[in-house]
Amino acid sequence: MHSPMSMVYITRKERFNAAHRLYRPEYSDEKNLRIFGKCSNPNWHGHNYTLLVTVKGDVSDETGFVVNLKELSRIINVKVIVPLDHRNINLEVPFMKGKLASTENLAISIWNELEAGVESLGAKLHCIRVEETENNRAEYFGK
Numbered sequence: 002m003h004s005p006m007s008m009v010y011i012t013r014k015e016r017f018n019a020a021h022r023l024y025r026p027e028y029s030d031e032k033n034l035r036i037f038g039k040c041s042n043p044n045w046h047g048h049n050y051t052l053l054v055t056v057k058g059d060v061s062d063e064t065g066f067v068v069n070l071k072e073l074s075r076i077i078n079v080k081v082i083v084p085l086d087h088r089n090i091n092l093e094v095p096f097m098k099g100k101l102a103s104t105e106n107l108a109i110s111i112w113n114e115l116e117a118g119v120e121s122l123g124a125k126l127h128c129i130r131v132e133e134t135e136n137n138r139a140e141y142f143g144k
């Protein structure tokens with residue numbers, strides 16, 4: 002017998018440190034500073050990022066889980082933390098190549114990196130939240 006399904010949202014938090022620069026190469030340093038602020042520093046700078054990955058799904062009768070959070074953490078680490086951690090986002094992160102290294106673009110790109118892996122666990126990606134500082138964060142819920 003099946004009990005009624007209950008959809009639950011669960012979130013895994015991970016952290017990474019990375020360097021970046023927000024700029025357009027065709028702009029002068031002055032214009033980049035005006036538009037992108039301190040994040041346009043020509044000599045790079047770093048942030049201690051926090052990543053929150055929220056997935057949704059039905060709670061398994063067998064395990065009581067939506068997904069096994071250890072497995073979710075492993076996928077997040079393989080797909081996004083290892084490529085990002087202690088890297089230069091502009092220069093070294095394949096999935097950010099050719100994109101402005103903004104919090105918004107990180108959230109979209111991380112979604113794209115994780116979507117298939119989350120589905121392989123039998124859940125759906127719900128939200129990617131990237132916190133660049135205590136005050137600035139971006140959330141992406143898919144298209």
Ligand code: NI
Binds near residue numbers: 021040046048
């Ligand atoms: Ni910055």
